[in-house]
Every structure is written in structure tokens, then in C-alpha cells.
Amino acid sequence: MIEKMDKLEIRSQEYKLSEATRQEIVELVKKYPSSRSAILPALHIVQAQFGFVPVEPMAELAEMLGILKGDVEQVVTFYRMYNQNPVGKFHVKICDSISCYLRGSDELIQHGLQRLGTRLNEVSGDGQVSISKIECLAACGAAPCLQVNDEYMYNVQPEQLDEILDTLKTAKENPYYIP
Amino acid sequence: MAEVEYVNLSINGQAIQGRKGQTIWQAAKDAGIFIPIYCYHPKMPPLGACRICLVEVEKTPKPQAACTTAIAEGMVVRTESIIAEKARGGVMEFLLINHPLDCPICDKGGECDLQNYAVDFGQSTGRFQEEKRHLGKALELGPTIALDRERCIMCQRCVRFGSEIVQDEGLIILERGAESEIGTFPGKPYISQFSGNVTEICPVGALTSRTYRFKARPWELKHTPSVCTHCSVGCNIEVDTRLGREVVRFMSRTNDAVDDGWLCDKGRYGYGFIQSEQRLRTPLIRKGASLVPATWAEAFDFIITRLNEIKGQYGSQAIGGIAGTHSTNEELYLFQKLLRGLVGTNNIDHKHGSFGSVPGAAIPAIHTATIEGLETAKLIVLVGANPSARQPIVELRIKKALKAGAKLAIIGPSIKALDRFAAVRLPVALGQVEAALHASLALLSKNGTAKGLQSEALKNSLNEAYNSYDAGTGLSAEVQTLVGLLEGAERVTFLYDELTPDVKGNQDLVATLARLALATGQLGLPGVGIGRLVEDNNSWGALDMGITPAFGPGYSQTTAGLSYAEMLGANGQTPLKALLVLGANPVSHLQELGLSGDAITNLELLVVQELFMSETAERAHVVLPSASFAEKDGTFTNTEGRVQQIAAAIQPLQGTAPDAAILLELAGRLGADVKTRNSQGLFEEIARTTQLYKGLSFNNLGQEGMLRPLEREAQAENLQIPDWLQNATRPQPEVLIGTANAELEQALEASGKAQS
């Protein structure tokens, strides 16, 4: 319950879609026969502006797509790729779907959180890192795996995760970036 | 009507004929074969989410969901086979994995589908050893509804009630899979005037009414069929009383023709008044400045003595009666019979909207639209009506019709819940609604597409009107769009609010609308045509029973008496010496009528039958405490002219009496030979003496009520086009589209923005 309240507070602060974001969504909607169908990519555009999906912009998006506000929230909370909270500069997303789970992702996540000293989805004090769970990354052959922002890391063992987190603590750019 | 195609199948070895397009569940239901459901609800499209309805279908590799699988010729279905039983048992076991099994403290326990089916189809032990999901109890979703997330089985009925039926913001699913829970948009509580319905369709004890939590156990309840009295829709309710004494809740009784299974919150939660501490519990007689408790005998003696004195001294024309629109038909009938027959006066009226130049006898015949008929209309036109605010359940029926392809036109101020569904809006000020109808009629006539307009006088007046519109601002695009829709639609329902004709500028709205209905071929069509959205649960009854100075029961001719405003002093004098008031509060209308109230102050006898101490009762010489609708039998006639029965759920509160009993006692004391005392007998008398209610009886009204015979039998060809329809129309101002909001803004400004 408490957790919910914090979450709501951050999400409910004053956020507004920028003109550029709105324009991008308007252009996007044109590609669909019915504007509601644009919701998934449109939410990515919203997330690109804020790093997560705040409350007020969801209402703005609903208005733009001609759907109910509740529909937007249902989609946002359904898919894990939309962040309901702000995330760290480096967002470590550990897969907890079946293959990774069988190969120890639960322990991996617990281990990471302990190392970082945060709760799930919570950003480290310096704003550098946050750990979340993510759905199957389609890399089951290399389970357990994770993403640092958009970059994949395969067969991650706890010691490796320590190393990754330590590196991220001081990193300026994503050290795992592959062009 | 399209030919129905039948499909032959067998269920549990029983040969069944279903209609093509039905699902297995529907065909089984029609054949009386039970299949459990959770996510499916007969008023919503199938979803196939919960799987409790799994049945065995021969030649399919696995069990099928009966709620989503269409029947097919030769299909062999088994609901009792080992496969079906195992499937259901398995689903049951899954559903109970996270369930807290707290039936003993659950409001639903005893009438819960989860509890019932668990007993019928589940095992007595579960195999789930892990920790169950724990969540806080009784989360307050909004002012009316509490949610117990642990009990929720994620059937989504409540969510789909919002998305499919109300089609507005409502309950939603948050998160996914094992973590899903029901909630609302962040920071927005669940506020909807239809919220209570989710507690009724939730198959488990997850959603409960905050007013009913822990108030009673289902097995203590006595259920009495009745009708909601909070607006003119007349939704069918069940008055649930604990041990036959305390009214604890209203539930829907599902009348497909009226409410379609839903209630609005105003109706559902509007039972507090019945057993309120504020109810009048003893007759009161005026002694100087105060009203003093008296016995019933003293009160009757006082009334009869004074009434006879006044009649002797001033004649019966010094006596009048005002009735309300919440009383039953039987009470209203008795009231006018007492005044007309025993007192000898036609000074009888109630507060109602005007009919303009429409003759009394034509009133019922032109109002043929029904609530269910909205679903057959291709176009629905709201004419200065706001059902969302005043007849809420009609909003849901309109939305249902729109979903099935009907179009909506709105003439008049904005309607928040419906604007966005409208194909065209004529946002004129309320006082311009008649002008907008008139303009549309003129354009139809000009286009040569108007039917049935025979008289030259009428045609000329319309042409003149057209030319003046054209010469002025020109007819706006909105009027043209509306006329285009009218020309193209096969069946049209026009709904107007009974009070709109009273707004300055709309004096002859009803006749203008009748001409428009005639011109579009809709006048007198059964089910569609014109519908009058009336004020109260028995507004029609008051007219039908002749509570007007212009006509008697069934719109029969009488010598005219004084009207409502006249009795209250509209002509600047005090016309009456005695006034009998039956469940009405005329003092509350003095200001709107611009009257001083002297006509009330100067009365020598004011008798008021009331539930509560109203402004009018405060001024009375005698106040008689009457019983509420939950304490008596009788009938009401709803906004579409459907006569429906109510039955007493509890005894009249100590000290009170039903109005009919009071009136009969008065009648007896005035010398009448009273033979019939019960509502059934009185209703039979009404049906016998009033053409309009001919053939109706308590026996054939049944649970669903019946339309007045006229509405049922109305046929365009039978309806002779009366002369009054062919009269020339009166000149109208030009139509100022977009003035409605300006008017609203002005009003807001005038109110000083005090609230902001």
C-alpha cells in the first residue's frame, strides 16, 4: 500500500507532453486506420520524453487517441516495457521468464538489489542505476540474461552482475553499448 | 422480421433446437440446462476468460467454453461427462488458489456463485501448498464501492460493465497475470452514477456496496418485487428487507423492456428515506402557530367538519386539490374521484409540463416511443432532454442502441455523457429548441421530403418560415445535417423532456415535434416516434388518472376547473378556501411561478398528506402522515406509459397510513359507500371505467408490467391525422446555433463563480 502511494506521488507530479512529442504522436497516428491502434508506439514516444509514463500525459494521450484514460493505464501496467516510475540513468532489466527463472534469475535479482541497496524499480541514490524485472528477452539460450538500457548481457552470473553494477555506478555513457 | 434459422444439437442426450448464432450456453439456457458462468454476462458480449463454462463437445480435442462456442448442426454436447466435470473441477481449483476462503465474513456468502459452484464442482481440499497472495481488505474504490482484491477472480465483468455498457471511465485492470488487480486510473476514484451495478454483477464478494457491508446475511432477506420511484424510468427493483423489517438494499429485478438489468445509484442507494427518523409519525392539527399531535379520529373529524362548513358557506368551487407525481394510480384516481364526485369540484391539478396546443385527447396517442424501442431506432433525437441527469437508465439504453449502429442527434445544451457520441449537435439554448425543430420542419418541407402535411395553411407557414431563415442567417450546417439524417432514417425516436415546453420560447414544442414526427413518417409508430421524458415515477399516472382541471381519467372531457397556478393565486386573488394536497409540495414552486403565497396563507383549510414535514405541510391546518411506496401496493405508469406494480415490503411505519386508506376514510366520512378497499379492486375499477387502461389487471401486469393498450396497439395507419396537426405554425425566431454554452457561461458568471 505504502509503495503504491509513493509510486502515485511521483507519477502524478506535473508533467506535460512537449510540443515535439505531441507532433510525433500526431504523425504516428496518421499511419493507422484507427487512432487507438497507435497506442503502443505512442507510449514509447511518451516514455522517450520522460523516461517513464507519468499520469497526466496518459490523460493527454487518451484524448489524442480518442480512448478512455483507463485504457491507457491498463496498457501501461500490462506491459513491463513501460516504466511506471522514473528509472536510473542505467536501467538494468533482468529477465524473469521461464528459462531465466530456471537458470536462477530470482537469485540474480535478489543479489543485484542487495548489492545496489535498493528495492525493485527503485533508483539508487545517485540516480545512476535501477533494477527491474523484464519479460522474456528472446535470448533464452543464454539464460539468465539481462539488458542494460538496450544492450544485452548473456549468461549473467552473480559475480558478473556485481561487476556490471560497479561499472555502472561511475559510468558516464553505457559501457556495454554496441553500435 | 428475418426468418429465424434453427440448429439441431443434443445436450446431455437431450435433443435441442437452438437459433443459429447462439452459443452453447444460450441454447442450453433456453432448454433449461444449467452451465455455470463467471466472466460471461448475458448483457455483454462473451469473453471466454474464466473457463468455468467448459463442456465436452464430441469431435473436438479438448473441452470448449460454452459461452463462446457457437452451436452447430448435429453438435453433441455433454455437461455432465467426466471430461466436463474434470475441466470444471480444475478451473475451480485454480480459481481458489489465491482466494482467502473467508465466506463466513463475506457479504456475498449465501448468494455467491464462487461459493455455490465450489460446492457443486470443486473438491473439498486444495493441493496448493504455497503462500496465497495477501492484499489489504476493503479498498475503497470510490464513494460507493469497496473492493476486496483477494476475493476477486478476475472475471472482468466489472471492467467490461464500464467499457461495454457505460462506455465511460470506470474500473480497469492494473498489472498482469498473477499480479492483476482491479483499480482505477491513478488518482481518480471510481465515480459513476451507475457504480452500484458492479456489485450486482461481480460473481464473488470482491465488490460490495459500502452502504450494505455487514448489514445482513442473504438468508435473512425477504425480497419484494417493486419499482424504483426516484425518476420516471421505473426500473424494476427488489426491495430487500432484513427479516421483513428493515430495508437494507435495493437490487435489480431485471426487466429487459425497462432497465435491461441495471439501476442507477440514485435509485439503488435511495432507500434511506423509507425508514428515516424524519418521517412524520402522527397526524398533526394546527393550534394557533403550531402543529400539535392528534389522533387519526380527531384529524378526520376536523377535516370533515371544516370541509362541510366551507362547502356550505362558499360552495364547492372554493375547494381544490393538488396531487403529486409520486402517488400510485389508485391513490390519484381516488383523489380526483373524491374531489369530483363527493366534493363536486374540478379544481384539480398537479405540476406538469405544458402540452401547448395539443388537445388533451391526443396526448397519449402521439407518445408511442418506448425504452426498448430505442434499440430499433436508426436515429435518436434528444430534444431539450438530458436523460443522463434526469432519467439515467435511458442513457444506457441509448448507448446500447448506438453501439448497435443507431445515430444520435442532440438539440439543446450539452450533455456531458452523450455529446461525444452524437452524429450531430444543435447546441441551441433551451428556449430555442422549438425554433430548431421548426427550422428542420421548414427545411424538410422545402426539400419536398415532408410527409403528411396536408393543409395549405401549414405548408405556407413553413415556406414563409424557410424564407425568413434563409434571408436571415441561412440555415446552419447543423440543421441541414439533422434534416439529412431525418430523411435517411427509417425509424426515429424523438425524446423530449416534459419541462422543456415550459421554457420561454417553447410554448408549442409538443405540437411542433408532432408535426416533425408526422413529416418524417414517425408519428404513432409503435416503439418509436415521440417519447416524453417525464419528471417523476408517476407523472404519466397523474395525467392518465385525470389530475388536471382540463380532463378526467383517461383524458375524458370534463368542465374545466382551476389550474395549478390558478389555485395558487396566479390571477392575483385567493380563489380557494380549502385545499387538499396529496403528496405534493406546491409551496416550493411559488417562487418559480412568481407568486406571493397569499393564496396559501389565506386558506381556511389546508390538508396535506405527506411523508415528511415539507414547506407546504408546515403551513397546513392538518397534516396526515402517509406511507412510502415500500409500505403499500399499487401501480405506477412510467415515462413510456408502462403500468407496473409495486408490493408492500414492510408494514406501514407505526403511526402512518397509506394514502389510499386515508382517502377512502375521508370518502366514507363524506358519505360515499366505499366497497373496494384494496389496490387490486381499485385498479380493476380504473381499468373498467377508463378506456386508456382497458384490459389491464393485476393478473396480467405480472412482473414486467404492461404498456397502456394504446401504446401496444398504436399503428400509423390507425392514427388518423388530426386537424390540429395541420394548423399553421407560429412564427419563430432564427436559430442561433452555439448559444447554449454562451447561456451556460452567463449563468455561471451570474452565480458569481462563488464556488471557485
Ligand code: SF4
Ligand atoms: S471484482 Fe468481481 S467482477 Fe470485477 S473482475 Fe473481480 S470478480 Fe470479476
Ligand code: SF4
Ligand atoms: S433510472 Fe430512475 S427509475 Fe431507474 S434506478 Fe435510476 S432513478 Fe430509479
Ligand code: FES
Ligand atoms: S526466458 Fe529469459 S530470455 Fe527467454
Ligand code: FES
Ligand atoms: S463463462 Fe465461459 S469462459 Fe468465462
